[in-house]
Amino acid sequence: MTLALNRxxxxxxxxxxxVGWGQPLNIRFIVLVDDMVAESDWEQDLYxxxxxxxxxxxxxxxKDAIARLDGYxxxxxxxxxxTGDIATMHRLVADGNVRDVNVGGxxxxxxxxxxxxxxxxxxxxxxxxxxxxxxxxxxxxxxxxAARAIPLEELLASRExx
Amino acid sequence: xxDTPRALVAGHAEFAAGLISAVEMITGKGGxxxxxxxxxxxxxxxxxxxxxxxxxxxxxxxxxxLHAGSCTMAARRVQHAMxxxxxxxxxxxxxxxxxxxxxxxxxxxxxxxxxxxxxxxSVHGVTP
Numbered sequence: 648m649t650l651a652l653n654r655x656x657x658x659x660x661x662x663x664x665x666v667g668w669g670q671p672l673n674i675r676f677i678v679l680v681d682d683m684v685a686e687s688d689w690e691q692d693l694y695x696x697x698x699x700x701x702x703x704x705x706x707x708x709x710k711d712a713i714a715r716l717d718g719y720x721x722x723x724x725x726x727x728x729x730t731g732d733i734a735t736m737h738r739l740v741a742d743g744n745v746r747d748v749n750v751g752g753x754x755x756x757x758x759x760x761x762x763x764x765x766x767x768x769x770x771x772x773x774x775x776x777x778x779x780x781x782x783x784x785x786x787x788x789x790x791x792x793a794a795r796a797i798p799l800e801e802l803l804a805s806r807e808x809x
Numbered sequence: 810x811x812d813t814p815r816a817l818v819a820g821h822a823e824f825a826a827g828l829i830s831a832v833e834m835i836t837g838k839g840g841x842x843x844x845x846x847x848x849x850x851x852x853x854x855x856x857x858x859x860x861x862x863x864x865x866x867x868x869x870x871x872x873x874x875l876h877a878g879s880c881t882m883a884a885r886r887v888q889h890a891m892x893x894x895x896x897x898x899x900x901x902x903x904x905x906x907x908x909x910x911x912x913x914x915x916x917x918x919x920x921x922x923x924x925x926x927x928x929x930x931s932v933h934g935v936t937p
Contacts, residue, residue, distance in 0.1 A: 660877065662878040662879065689889065693886070697876065697877035
């Protein structure tokens with residue numbers, strides 16, 4: 648299986664993905680699934696500039712990604728599947744056979760409660776993560792490889808930041 | 810520190826404050842740099858913080874810690890919407906020292922300082 652990580656991270660491509668995960672896993676490509684980014688040449692150029700020369704970024708809308716994931720899974724080199732929100736990952740779990748979901752970063756926004764240093768969720772988002780599990784995905788929170796992977800129920804029960 | 814900031818320094822955790830404290834210790838000019846501390850923030854919040862700080866200070870130079878980092882990504886978006894902004898990604902201490910001691914146009918000083926920063930790295934004790 649060459650999609651080594653299926654990650655929800657609202658910052659999409661950034662240091663933790665490129666360096667924190669990319670180097671230890673020897674990642675050669677990132678599949679960035681985001682309907683808005685898939686429509687924007689400027690956004691795609693921005694994310695391409697963020698990765699080293701040996702790493703490729705492939706941009707897809709959600710619908711397009713679902714059709715292509717099986718092909719990415721049999722590539723010779725390891726890659727990362729990356730989405731910016733739970734709703735996009737939900738579609739990939741439901742229709743794209745994604746089975747392990749990494750919650751890597753959902754940051755502060757009005758209405759969200761802090762669960763971990765890097766995970767803030769509204770009640771609806773908590774339910775949405777539970778739905779991923781109900782669909783058969785193993786959901787854990789882990790910002791970087793050296794950190795412990797926190798199981799979903801422990802994530803949802805955690806509260807940080809007072 | 811009493812200078813008006815000529816540039817922002819943005820980085821993960823305490824990166825910016827740490828670098829600026831070293832600049833202040835060495836030159837007394839840490840006040841010419843405004844720290845941007847990024848922790849637990851989404852991309853748009855980082856962008857807003859950068860933009861608000863630039864409006865408050867008048868600074869048009871942004872130094873960030875990591876080429877692919879979220880600070881740099883946010884700064885690139887600010888730059889896209891705000892002409893006349895210089896972004897230097899991968900800032901180090903020698904670069905900042907050169908910048909704060911330079912006189913004249915901040916944008917040109919940033920570009921010159923970037924070259925000084927690049928040239929400042931040396932390796933000792935490693936036999937190929």
